[in-house]
Amino acid sequence: MKTIEAGVLADRPVSEAVLDEAIRRGQVRHKSGLQATAVTFLEPCLAVSFIDGSGVLLPVEHYPEFDDFDVEDFAGLKVGFSGTALCHEGKDLQVSIAGMISASKPLMDMAASVIASRNGRQSSAAKAEAARANGRKGGRPRKPDVPV
The missing domain is CATH 1.20.5 (Single alpha-helices involved in coiled-coils or other helix-helix interfaces)
Known part of the structure; x- marks a missing residue:
């Protein structure tokens, strides 16, 4: 899986137009269907649950992003970015769920x-x-x- 640098600068001023555009993009993304609600580590897989009750098991050995994770680190994984990514604050990790599935x-x-x-x-x-x-x-x- 390739690493992508963030392209949006966090320090740009927020105007009404920028805020309205962000809300519109968020609504479009929310309707796109991919909305995870939970992630659980069931060794050796991550179980990702979705809003409709379905889920998927993803073996962590296939994803190099998790090579340095211990069992305790998996407990710190959370769903973020409106249900489209797995995030770990301590490891500064954000991984796209769609990207993991597409791999x-x-x-x-x-x-x-x-x-x-x-x-x-x-x-x-x-x-x-x-x-x-x-x-x-x-x-x-x-x-x-x-x-x-």
Whole structure:
């Protein structure tokens, strides 16, 4: 997992416009769906629980950020950044939950399968109209019999 330096300067003045923009971005992020509520260390994994009651187990051995953690350090992990990151104040660590999940090939393969299944069930307005038009004509035209 790569390390990303913070790009926002904390010492810039806060105006009404900056505050309104921050509130708007927070509302968009809140609606994005990824909102963890708790993290628990169940050796050898971190159990991350989400707002809908679902959860995921992430083996800490796959994440170098936790190499210097002791069992007591895992007790200090908290969910932060509106449920999108795991934070440890003493270790000055903030790790994106989405980034941790995306680092797992099996989880990403499962997510791709779920998304493909969901997208395959969707029908656009144009597709629905074409199906109705074909239905009015008696259904899909048969392929002509071509001698082989």
